[in-house]
Every structure is written in structure tokens, then in C-alpha cells.
Amino acid sequence: MSYDSVYKPGLFAEQTILVTGGGSGIGRCVAHELAHLGAHVVLVGRKQDKLEATCGEIAEDGGSASWQVCDIRDEVSVQGMVKAVLAERGRIHHLVNNAGGQFPAPLIGINQKGFETVVRTNLVGGFLVAKEVYLQSLSKHGGAIVNMLADMWGGMPGMGHSGAARAGMDNFTKTAAYEWGHAGVRVNAVAPGWIASSGMDTYPESMKAMIRGLKDHVPLQRIGTESEVASAIVFLLSPGANFISGNTIRIDGAASQGTRAWTLGKGDTSQPYDGFHRAYLPDVFKED
Template identity: 35%
Template sequence: MSGRFGIEGTAIVTGASSGIGRAIAERFAEAGASVVVCSREQGNVDPVAEGIRDAGGEALAVECDVTDREAVEALIESCVEEFGTVDCLVNNAGASFMAGFDDISENGWRTIVDINLTGTYNCTQAAGEQLKEGGGTVINLASVAGQRGSPYMSHYGAAKAGIINLTTTLSAEWADDDVRVNCIAPGFVATPGVESQMGVSAENIDREEVDRRIGLSEEIADIAQFLASPASSYIVGETITAGGIPRVEDGEV
């Protein structure tokens, strides 16, 4: 894909075995990028890379636990060995579970913060040198839970709030290196995980319907493509919320 929405170079997408991560990886490949897809289990991410290659794109699948710094550094090395550069990093890997604050164990809290926030730190810092060489982009995935909180998701919301702040802070630090850092905060998206919890299938969602509170992975991929492309060259340090129409409750939006 040419033009202002095309994506050149190589993109790494973490948590790319399904849902939003997979949609972003496939979209980036369609837009012209070579894509490195990773997840914690090789068998889950191999089909994603195979599908991209079958469609005429370039892709490499790598097993990587983003909480393991050595594994993350190996991911960056594999990307450079295969494609020569790292031009875009999409920090999508994440996890969550619902629990009241009083019921969250130390291990549960640490696990969610490690995967979501520390994983973003690990990948971004490890890829920093490569991203700065040619001027790259970082796209972090947060959540509306990180913007305004969400009952029974305090651990997840706190981690995602950290990602939003990291985005703002790092965008200022890395601007002189021509690296743009931005963030997407999705609301409910009809991923396989959400479908299993809420029973809402992506097949039942009409993109043309404005009045809705659940979106599609492809709609988040649209935003990611924009943020990775030259079309968003004047957007730095921003968090774009994709949560559908706000609801008016008790006179407030």
C-alpha cells in the first residue's frame, strides 16, 4: 500500500496470536511492512506469520514472553537478523482478570503489572537503539480502564494508566531522536477473550452503526496503521481513545 497511510520497514507486534494484535500485524503487512509477530507460545503465533506470507507479505514468528528481558532482547535480535531494522514497535501484549481489590493477591497484582506495564518497558527499552537509528514509531496499547478506572480491574487499570503516562513521558524524551511514541486506549473490543466472557461475537457487530459500545479488532488496527504511517507525523505523545459513543448518566458524559 502506497501513500501517506503506507508503512515502510519492519514492525514488531507483541501479543499477536489473536484479537487486536493479530489484526494489527495483518494490517501492517497489507500496508507494506515486514512484520515480526510474537506471543508466549510459538504454536499460537506460527499460523499468523504463515497467513501473512500466504497473502504475499513478509513475516517472522518468534516465541517471546515480554516479562522475560532476555527473551525480549532475543526478539529484537531475531528481527534485526531477519529484516535488518526495527522501525515500529507495537506493545500489544497484555492480560487481565476480574477481581475486587481486596481479593487480588500479591502474585496476581504482580503478574498483571508485569505483563502489561513492565512488558511494555522491556520491549521499548530493548528496541530503543534500533528505533532511534532511522527514526521510528512506538504504539502502546492501553485501555479506557487506564483513563477513568474500572471496578474489579484495579490492577489492570493501574498498569494501563502507567502505560499512558509512559507514552507521554517517553514521547518527550525520544522526540529529538525522531521517534514518535503514541498510545491507543480501546474500550470493549470483540476479541476472542471478550467473546468468551461476554458472549459478543465480532460477526454480530456492524461497523457502520455509530451507537454502540463494542468495537472490532480491525477498528483498532485502523488507528494503529494511522499512527505508524506518515499520515500521523504531527501526532506525538497522544492517547487515542476508541470506545464508541459516550453514555450520558445522571446528567454527565
């Protein structure tokens, strides 16, 4: 089997696309679809074993990929990583700024170190990678950047550190789009809602019942797939989005709209798109 993309074959032929956090979850799915569409994908992350595993999958499927171990929170490391990619590939055409992470806690349960760690991962790291890719490559040739956000418009109770960082990334996206547009660089973002991804299995046992009930709070009455996020990212990188910049696409089944005063209707007619042939259902949903 191969990735069942809705986009035409060869869409990114002979292009090099950097995907941070590409060893697992949504980043892994994005990397597979981009490779299926002809790109050479460079996976960036902190854990070499995950990066190697995903590169191996892509190679088995006939795609082209390589990896770079890098802590995106460290400016010197990011500068060296981008330089190394350019030495090997000559040019970076696009960037998927996907890497991130957080932990559940109320605001009063987050100390300074924990807050700063999440902000460095979800905001500072994304800024550093985008800036270096722009300075070392995109500023010379143009290209597109897609940043990763989350549904933080109504606040993020239980994850205030991540909400603050993601809100900052939304503003950074707009600013970078305006400042870098003269170089032919487009900067957009996606904000996934509740997605059936491996990250769902990182939360504690006490949250499992809540996670399984998330679909009841989505107007489309289901949670999303990794493929549905990847396809939006691919569109924003594609020529079809060449006059779209400074925007954020919410991929959440309209969960971020409306108010809790409105009772959602019940239904099961919304059909998911799942083109990722190597996707797997998170364990938390197998108990449902």
C-alpha cells in the first residue's frame, strides 16, 4: 500500500522539505504524504530512533528522506542543523514547523521551569527554526512555512503554558508573513483540534475517559485524523495557496466555534478522510 493523497503525484518533485517533529504523530504523517508526492523530506527531532524509523518507512514505500537530530530550543544547534541540510541538499524549499509538546496541569500547578520549557518548545523553537531556514535559504529563493498551533482561542484550561505559546505562534505567523513576503516567502499555520494521534497516549490514566468523550463536544461528532491535518498543511505548501499568507486554518470540526449554551445535535454522517496507510489508532480509543 501507499499513501492515498488527494493531491496529484509529483506535486513536490525534486523539492526538499524540512519537517520538525517528523518522527511521530502528525509530523510523521505529513512526512509520509510529502514523500509520496515526490519531496525529499528531512526529518528533524531530538530522538534519533524515531527519526530513523520513519525514514525507514518512507524508504520502504519508495520515498526519499533523511534525518537530523536537533534540539530546536537551542539557537546554535538550529543554525548548525540548517547549515548541514543545505550542505547536503543545496536548498530548502519549504518548512513544516511541527515540533511541540506539553503536559496537562492547571496554571497553579505549573512552576517557572515547566512554563518556560513548554514555551521554548512550542514558540521559541519554532521561531528559531523558521528564522534560520529563512535566513539561510528561503530569503534567496522563496518558499512556504507552515507553523503548528492548537485550539487556543477560548483559552486552554489545563494547558495554559501551551495556550500562551500557541497564541504567540499565531502572532509570529502573521508578523513573519508580513516581514518576509517581499522575498516570496509565505507563512501560514494550522490549528488542529482533537486528532487521533499518538500524542493521545501520552496523557495519564485519569484523562482517558475524558479523551474518549471528546467527540461529543465536536459539531461533526467525531475527532479528526492525522491525514486531515496533513492535507491542510500540504495545501498551504502547494502552488494552489500561492496568494495565501498570514493565515491560520482551524482543523477541529468547528469545535472552537459557538458556545456551550448551544446543545450539539447527534449524528454520524461526517466521514473521516484517512489516507495514511501506516496510521494506527491510539490505544486510548481501543478501549472505547
